[in-house]
Every structure is written in structure tokens, then in C-alpha cells.
Amino acid sequence: MTFKDLGVIEPILKSLEIAGYTHPTPIQQQSIPILLDRKDLLGCAQTGTGKTAAFTIPIIQHLYNSIQELKGKRKIKALIVTPTRELAIQINDNITAYGQFTNIKNTVIFGGVKQGGQTDSLRRGTDILVATPGRLLDLISQGFISLKDVKYFVLDEADQMLDMGFIHDIKKLIAMLPAKRQSLFFSATMPASIIDLSRNILGNYEKVTIKPKQATAEKVEQAVYFVSKSNKPNLLVHLIEENPDASVLVFSRTKHGADKVVRMLAKSHIKAAAIHGNKSQGARQRALNDFKDGNLHVLIATDIAARGIDIEELQLVINYDLPNIPETYVHRIGRTGRAKASGIALSFCNVEEKEYLRDIQKLINQQIPVIEEHPFLLDDNEEVPLVQKPTKNQRKKNNRKAEHKPKEGETAKKPKRKFYGKKPK
Numbered sequence: 001m002t003f004k005d006l007g008v009i010e011p012i013l014k015s016l017e018i019a020g021y022t023h024p025t026p027i028q029q030q031s032i033p034i035l036l037d038r039k040d041l042l043g044c045a046q047t048g049t050g051k052t053a054a055f056t057i058p059i060i061q062h063l064y065n066s067i068q069e070l071k072g073k074r075k076i077k078a079l080i081v082t083p084t085r086e087l088a089i090q091i092n093d094n095i096t097a098y099g100q101f102t103n104i105k106n107t108v109i110f111g112g113v114k115q116g117g118q119t120d121s122l123r124r125g126t127d128i129l130v131a132t133p134g135r136l137l138d139l140i141s142q143g144f145i146s147l148k149d150v151k152y153f154v155l156d157e158a159d160q161m162l163d164m165g166f167i168h169d170i171k172k173l174i175a176m177l178p179a180k181r182q183s184l185f186f187s188a189t190m191p192a193s194i195i196d197l198s199r200n201i202l203g204n205y206e207k208v209t210i211k212p213k214q215a216t217a218e219k220v221e222q223a224v225y226f227v228s229k230s231n232k233p234n235l236l237v238h239l240i241e242e243n244p245d246a247s248v249l250v251f252s253r254t255k256h257g258a259d260k261v262v263r264m265l266a267k268s269h270i271k272a273a274a275i276h277g278n279k280s281q282g283a284r285q286r287a288l289n290d291f292k293d294g295n296l297h298v299l300i301a302t303d304i305a306a307r308g309i310d311i312e313e314l315q316l317v318i319n320y321d322l323p324n325i326p327e328t329y330v331h332r333i334g335r336t337g338r339a340k341a342s343g344i345a346l347s348f349c350n351v352e353e354k355e356y357l358r359d360i361q362k363l364i365n366q367q368i369p370v371i372e373e374h375p376f377l378l379d380d381n382e383e384v385p386l387v388q389k390p391t392k393n394q395r396k397k398n399n400r401k402a403e404h405k406p407k408e409g410e411t412a413k414k415p416k417r418k419f420y421g422k423k424p425k
């Protein structure tokens, strides 16, 4: 199967050849014909599957065919809404690449920066607008953007959109869109709230599912290290030093944690930068560019900031903390082993995180191999019980409570069951 077989037109085929895409990925094979046929689409897929090309190629093709004779200022005919700035920039860059031999105009808007450059570009006119929800609504309310000519609407990473609290913005936006349009809805997970939202957006649609299992199991080599919380910094330094030339993306659950890791690595003379929501857009973009260009080998990211980051040569993902949402693990390790490459994802798991590991393994339907030999193995006595054993004094107090006879009118309290050691399954 080739892109030509899918009905992709010559000017786009030329750009795909330059990008080095020889064959369409499964999501592209399934989605491109549906979208070229002008049907709505519900796509259950995460980044790393080739999703961006799957939805941008048909849009570029439709527009290319319709704007041949257009003169004058371009009006927004396609709107792509995505949760993060990084993802928005990336989608826009992809459109520029895939549309380089067409006369399509595209632009991107996102919050956290001054609006001047973005409004200038909007004034000049654009066919495709890629946007994050907040800035989009803001510029609509200021009169810089009209949605009345939109014929193609894409809501990308819908689950992340809801997690980030964008639901009201999205509903407001949907109400502004022309009723006659082609709609595309992408989400990595499909809980009930997402299905509900998709009903507000899609008409008669076709569904395409690319299971994360496929993406993770086949491409990414995974392993887990059992290590105490206090030894995680040492293990991280050790792994980075063992792989001096690798680009390493380290995930931290919290912004504060990410900054702490950067400071800790600096003490070991390892240069790293963090990207998270408290950093300015400029700082995030600089760190990301340095990382992509190979000038910075270690990048520490929180989940939201890293969502959608696309780095071609990313060899190693390290989960410094295991995520409590198993789908997040799949997103994280999907940063490596992108469409063409294979990659390695290593996870640090301390005692408190074992339940997260269990949930992850259930989701991906795989046992992640455990690295049995490393310099910071857990001692047996580091197996901290999930519920701490009571001290002698606490035990005495508990016994006294248990002996307490209820007075008249007082109901007897059931003594609480105590667990020592591991929590029963």
C-alpha cells in the first residue's frame, strides 16, 4: 500500500517523499480514504502513530482542489484545535511540510506569548488555522478571527483537552462553527465523557481505532528498575552517564519535581532543562529546540508539556516517576519509537508506585521486564509496608481502645482491622 494507492495527489506525494515516508502507517491507511470521501471521523489514537499526517493530508488535498482559482485574502476554511502550544506548533510545521508544493496558507496561534505576530499573520489571511482553545476564543472575541467559512474542523487530543479543563471553551467553540462541515475528532482514550463530547461534534461518522498496545509493544523496548525514592537521583545520573550520547527525555509527575531533577543533575555536572507549565513559552521552546538540535541531551518534562513532542532521534525515555494514570505511560513511552525508529523506555518504580506498575501492565497487556542487576537495588528491609507497623505505644493504646466496654446508650465500635506488611490483594 502506498500513499498514491490511497488517492493522495501529486503535490502532496512529492512532499511525503522528501519527508521519507515510503508507506502510510495503519492510521493513515484507514483514515485517509474516509476523509477524502468527506465523512466525519472518530479516531481513537495517540501521537506517534502518524495521526497528524492522517488528518492534515486530506485537508490539504481538499483545500488544494478548491482554492486553485481563489483570489484575494484567504479565509479560514480549516480549523485544528489542540491542547498544547507544542502540539499546535508541531501540527502547523507538519502542514507547512506536507503542503510545500501547494499554495495553501497555514498559521498557528497559542497563548503565553504576545498576540501581535499572530494577529498580523491572521490579517494577511490563512486557509488553515491551528490553535489552542484559550487564544482562539480570545482572538475571536477581539474580532481577529471569524469561523463562518470553516468547512473542516479537527479536535485533537480530546481527552487531554478535558483533563486540562477546556470543556467549556470547546463547547463554546462548537456552537460557533457552521453546521455544514466535515468534523474529525481524535482522542487517545475513549471514556464516557469523551464519547458524549464527540456526539456534540460529529454527524454520521466512521470510527478508526489504533490501539496503543500496538504502538508500544512492537516498537519500544521497556524495562523497569525497582529503586527507592532516595536512590532515584543516583540511578538517573548512572543511566545518563552510561549513555553519554543518547537524547534522554525524563518524565516527572510534577513541575516542582522536574525542577528538582534539573538541579540535582547540575550537581553531577549534567546539563539538563525542564519544560512545564510554569516556564515561559520562550523558555519551553528554547529548551525543546536545543534538545531537538542535539545541543541538550537531557530534557525533563511533565506530562502536559511533553504531550505531542515529536523528536526524531529520541533514544531513551526515563519515567523518573511512574504515572498514576496508565494511559499516560503509553503516551510517555510513545515519545520514543516514533513511526520510523525503535526506542527504549525505562521506568523507576519505588514501593509506593507498585500499584501504578500493575495498572500499566494490565493496560498494555505485557509484563515489563525487571532489571535485576543495577547499583541501587532495593534492600529487602527497604520493602516499606504499605501501612506502617504501629509502634509499641500505639499497640498498647489500640489494645486499651479494644478493651473499652460501651456505656449504656453507646454503640460498640468494631475494632478496625490492621494490616501489617503488604496490603492484601
Ligand code: AMP
Binding pocket: 020, 021, 022, 023, 024, 025, 028, 046, 047, 048, 049, 050, 051, 052, 053, 310, 312, 338, 339, 340
Ligand atoms: P504523529 O503521530 O503525527 O505525531 O507522527 C509521529 C511521527 O511519525 C512523526 O515524526 C511523523 O513525521 C512520522 N510519520 C508520520 N507518518 C509517517 C509515515 N507514513 N512514514 C514514516 N514516518 C511517518
